Amino acid sequence: xxxxxDQPRCVAAGHCVSAAPEVFDQRDEDGVVVLLDETPGEHEHxxxxxxxxxxxxxxxxxxxxxxxS
Amino acid sequence: MNEPKPLPIAARxxxxxxxxxxxxxxxxxxxxxxxxxxxxxLLDEFEAATITRYEDAxxxxxxxxxxxGFVFDPEAPRTMLNQPGNLLNYNGADHSRLRRMLTxxxxxxxxxxxxxxxxxxVSDRLDAVEQxxxxxxxxxxxxxxxxxxxxxxxLGVPYADRADFQHRAQVxxxxxxxxxxxxxxxxxMDEYMATLIASHRESPGDNxxxxxxxxxxxxxxxxxxxxxxxxxxIAGHETTAxxxxxxxxxxxxxxxxxxxxxxxxxxxxxxxxELLRYCSPATAMPRQAAADMSVRDQEIGEGERVVxxxxxxNRDLPEAEERDLDELxxxxxxxxxxxxxxxxxxxxxxxxxxMELRIALPALFNRFPTLRFACPEExxxxxxxxxxxxxxxxxxxx
Ligand code: HEM
Ligand code: SF4
Numbered sequence: 001x002x003x004x005x006d007q008p009r010c011v012a013a014g015h016c017v018s019a020a021p022e023v024f025d026q027r028d029e030d031g032v033v034v035l036l037d038e039t040p041g042e043h044e045h046x047x048x049x050x051x052x053x054x055x056x057x058x059x060x061x062x063x064x065x066x067x068x069s
Numbered sequence: 070m071n072e073p074k075p076l077p078i079a080a081r082x083x084x085x086x087x088x089x090x091x092x093x094x095x096x097x098x099x100x101x102x103x104x105x106x107x108x109x110x111l112l113d114e115f116e117a118a119t120i121t122r123y124e125d126a127x128x129x130x131x132x133x134x135x136x137x138g139f140v141f142d143p144e145a146p147r148t149m150l151n152q153p154g155n156l157l158n159y160n161g162a163d164h165s166r167l168r169r170m171l172t173x174x175x176x177x178x179x180x181x182x183x184x185x186x187x188x189x190x191v192s193d194r195l196d197a198v199e200q201x202x203x204x205x206x207x208x209x210x211x212x213x214x215x216x217x218x219x220x221x222x223x224l225g226v227p228y229a230d231r232a233d234f235q236h237r238a239q240v241x242x243x244x245x246x247x248x249x250x251x252x253x254x255x256x257x258m259d260e261y262m263a264t265l266i267a268s269h270r271e272s273p274g275d276n277x278x279x280x281x282x283x284x285x286x287x288x289x290x291x292x293x294x295x296x297x298x299x300x301x302x303i304a305g306h307e308t309t310a311x312x313x314x315x316x317x318x319x320x321x322x323x324x325x326x327x328x329x330x331x332x333x334x335x336x337x338x339x340x341x342x343e344l345l346r347y348c349s350p351a352t353a354m355p356r357q358a359a360a361d362m363s364v365r366d367q368e369i370g371e372g373e374r375v376v377x378x379x380x381x382x383n384r385d386l387p388e389a390e391e392r393d394l395d396e397l398x399x400x401x402x403x404x405x406x407x408x409x410x411x412x413x414x415x416x417x418x419x420x421x422x423x424m425e426l427r428i429a430l431p432a433l434f435n436r437f438p439t440l441r442f443a444c445p446e447e448x449x450x451x452x453x454x455x456x457x458x459x460x461x462x463x464x465x466x467x
Binding site for chain 2: 011012013014017018026027028029030031032050053054056057058
């Protein structure tokens, strides 16, 4: 799985951090998403999918099945 | 196209304040987006294309061609909504510029750090309920003060000023007051907020508003800061108060679900999501089309108004195939809902609201394990016609 975030789109609602704190964080100054892990391990996949579903601004893109590069 | 119907977008079924009216479901089934008349304090009433399906709601709310319906108008009289600084009045780059200055104060991390403060407020309110004894009205003693006091902490309202502050917040919500009273009350709120801003300018407090002044004070006018303070109050206290009261009545009517919230700490977060979905306190979101556009294959013309029914959309989630969404089921929380809206304006305070609910509800049922209504259930009055759903009275005993 490959994860990408689009910081300009992010509205800092924080769903991603609640859903998958190992993969996403928020910048202290403005709450904008920070990607901690572009290729999260198997055990994180479900949580990352949930984050992408919850994100109200479609700022998280998940590409399934790709090997960590 | 149908003739517009004189129907409030948040109509409820006869006999159940939590169930959407048949007419709303009828609209949801219709392929067309029905045009209905929506009553409005500012515009008297307006015609709007009505969105009631969940997928349509998400698509519409994330479409940048749909603008906030009542964009700030400096020429029009200043009201609680018509103020600079209120995020709900801005679109596009102006909106994100302002929102980015506030989001740092609402990150998941920052909100978590507010937990001890919220726990203290909740525990004080439970003491007040206990002191009032049998017949205590939870609306007055619990649901209304908790969110207002949390906002006092965020804004840095000193203890000595809190009684007045709470009073003004209550008058602001009271529909039974005259126009003159409302105008005077609003002027007092603005005036108070201005003194608060002045003192933060002098020495920024160790709270949310203080941090906004410290970090962004040079990019914001005093007027905008006053508007931001007022916005946090308006957006944050009635909705959260409504959730506390409505959740409590619902759980009192469903004792087995109340027991889940009371006895199973691990189930509380999910239960709160289900209560948020089911109550939908902010019932509808108005917008206006800045260009010709379509939602699904339904056309909306430039300049047309649009209203999204949160109440209806939350009963149309993908889960509808597996369960009856007209039933409350705290053990079966939704994956997603639109109670906090969707898209660029999605509720700034949602993590805070969740935290308040997750703390206050279990605390209430643990302090009073035998809590029950102190009046016949039918005597509980609900506010179903306003934009924000509410419970008017909630006398309890234990
Ligand atoms: C359960 C309680 C709450 C509910 C149901 C709720 C609901 C909503 C909804 C539906 C919107 C979007 C409106 C739209 O798009 O037209 C919104 C926006 C907003 N809410 Fe909340 N809210 C709650 C609590 C709070 C709290 C506690 C605060 C802050 C103290 C807050 C601050 C805001 C702000 C500032 C906005 C405007 C965001 C923007 O336009 O970018 N809300 N809320
Ligand atoms: S869920 Fe989306 S909008 Fe919210 S912080 Fe994460 S990336 Fe940003």
